[in-house]
Each structure stands twice: as C-alpha cells, then as structure tokens.
Amino acid sequence: MNAAIILFPGSNREGDAFRALAASGARPALVWHRETHLPPKTDLVVLPGGFSYGDYLRCGAIAARESIMDAVRAHAARGGLVLGICNGFQILVESGLLPGVLMRNAKLRFICRMQHLRVERNDTPFASAYARGQIIKVAIAHGEGNYIADSETIARIEGDGRVAFRYCGANGEADNPNGSINDIAGIYSKGFNVLGLMPHPENLVDALVGGTDGRGLFESLATFARPAA
Numbered sequence: 001m002n003a004a005i006i007l008f009p010g011s012n013r014e015g016d017a018f019r020a021l022a023a024s025g026a027r028p029a030l031v032w033h034r035e036t037h038l039p040p041k042t043d044l045v046v047l048p049g050g051f052s053y054g055d056y057l058r059c060g061a062i063a064a065r066e067s068i069m070d071a072v073r074a075h076a077a078r079g080g081l082v083l084g085i086c087n088g089f090q091i092l093v094e095s096g097l098l099p100g101v102l103m104r105n106a107k108l109r110f111i112c113r114m115q116h117l118r119v120e121r122n123d124t125p126f127a128s129a130y131a132r133g134q135i136i137k138v139a140i141a142h143g144e145g146n147y148i149a150d151s152e153t154i155a156r157i158e159g160d161g162r163v164a165f166r167y168c169g170a171n172g173e174a175d176n177p178n179g180s181i182n183d184i185a186g187i188y189s190k191g192f193n194v195l196g197l198m199p200h201p202e203n204l205v206d207a208l209v210g211g212t213d214g215r216g217l218f219e220s221l222a223t224f225a226r227p228a229a
C-alpha cells in the first residue's frame with residue numbers, strides 16, 4: 001500500500017499520519033501541495049489534519065483549490081482510496097469529493113478531547129479490522145466539525161449506508177460534541193473509496209499516548225487488496 005500524504009501550508013498532523021501508516025505496514029510519502037501529480041503507484045491519498053491556510057476563508061476552502069487536488073480528484077474518480085482526517089475532511093467537502101459542509105461547532109468553541117465513535121459498517125477498505133457496531137475511542141480537535149447537508153442529501157447518505165462513524169458515549173449513549181446532524185463523525189463517498197472524518201484515529205495508535213483504537217483504520221487500509229484497474 002503506497003500512501004501519499006499531501007502537505008499544505010498549515011497542515012500539522014502529517015507526521016502522525018505518516019507514523020500510523022508506517023506502523024501498519026503501508027509505505028507513506030509526503031507530497032507538497034504545489035505538485036500536479038501524485039507519485040506513481042499511489043494507492044491511497046491522505047489529506048491530514050491541521051490548519052491549512054490558517055483556516056481562512058473557511059477551513060479547507062483554499063487548500064481545496066490547489067493544483068494537487070485535481071490529481072486527487074482524478075485518483076478518486078479512478079476508484080483510488082482517499083482519506084481526509086479533520087482538516088482533510090473539510091478539504092474533501094470543500095473540493096466536492098464529499099457532500100455537505102462542516103460548520104462551526106454548535107457551541108462555537110474549539111474542542112480538544114477524547115471521544116467515542118460507533119463503527120457503522122466494516123465492509124469497506126477503511127474499517128474491515130473493526131467489528132460492525134464496535135465503539136472505539138479516538139481524539140477530536142476541531143473548531144468546525146458540525147456536519148450538515150440539505151435534507152435530501154442526508155436522506156441519500158443514510159439510505160446508501162454512507163455514514164462511516166457516529167459520535168456516541170463509551171456505552172453507546174448519545175454524546176455529540178459539535179452538533180453534527182445525526183451524530184455524523186465521518187462519511188464515505190458513493191463508491192466507498194473516499195472517507196472523510198473529523199476525529200483523529202492517527203493519534204490513537206500507541207498505548208503510551210492514550211490507546212490503540214485508531215489502529216484498525218490503518219490496518220484495514222494496509223491489508224486492503226486493491227481491485228484490478
């Protein structure tokens with residue numbers, strides 16, 4: 001699994017993504033945002049967390065218009081895997097690769113804490129190492145994670161089973177940190193090859209720093225057998 005982690009001015013979780021990928025057996029490389037092509041044989045593109053362009057005009061809005069995003073869109077259109085974490089999720093919605101928008105958190109405050117999520121399905125390249133319905137503990141750190149879309153789009157996402165993760169408490173009870181509609185923490189594209197999520201699984205891969213529940217996502221990706229082109 002060759003992974004290209006795109007580096008924008010203001011990205012700050014690229015090292016965490018790099019370590020999480022390498023630990024799960026993938027081969028990560030950092031790619032500067034001014035590039036126009038992905039490295040040959042890229043299987044997975046990762047848009048990491050951070051504050052690309054200082055979160056002006058909206059989080060992810062400027063990064064979404066970078067030249068490398070044309071290559072990322074072409075990769076996704078070919079069925080290539082794309083993972084957007086936090087600011088990466090914001091870039092995915094701003095670039096049209098995923099529907100909806102991420103508004104300011106309902107309480108208008110930046111939230112940085114541990115958070116539980118329910119894994120909605122495990123028959124995807126990103127979640128096969130988890131059990132369906134498994135509750136995992138990961139970190140969240142964002143000011144604009146309040147996911148919303150028009151009611152038709154939400155009905156379509158729900159109807160197609162495209163919700164990847166929902167916010168919940170440790171025992172599955174309601175616990176929504178940012179006001180996201182239907183407790184949505186992450187969604188898949190129509191083809192299930194693009195995943196955007198606000199939480200940070202890459203920060204929960206080492207027992208010494210809080211837990212290992214994030215590992216499953218990277219292990220799922222690393223073991224995913226790429227279908228013939």
Ligand SMILES: NC(=O)CC[C@H](N)C(=O)O
Pocket residue numbers: 048049050051052055059085086087088141142143144145
């Ligand atoms: N950790 C992140 O990627 C933060 C994303 C974005 N800067 C926000 O505050 O919402």
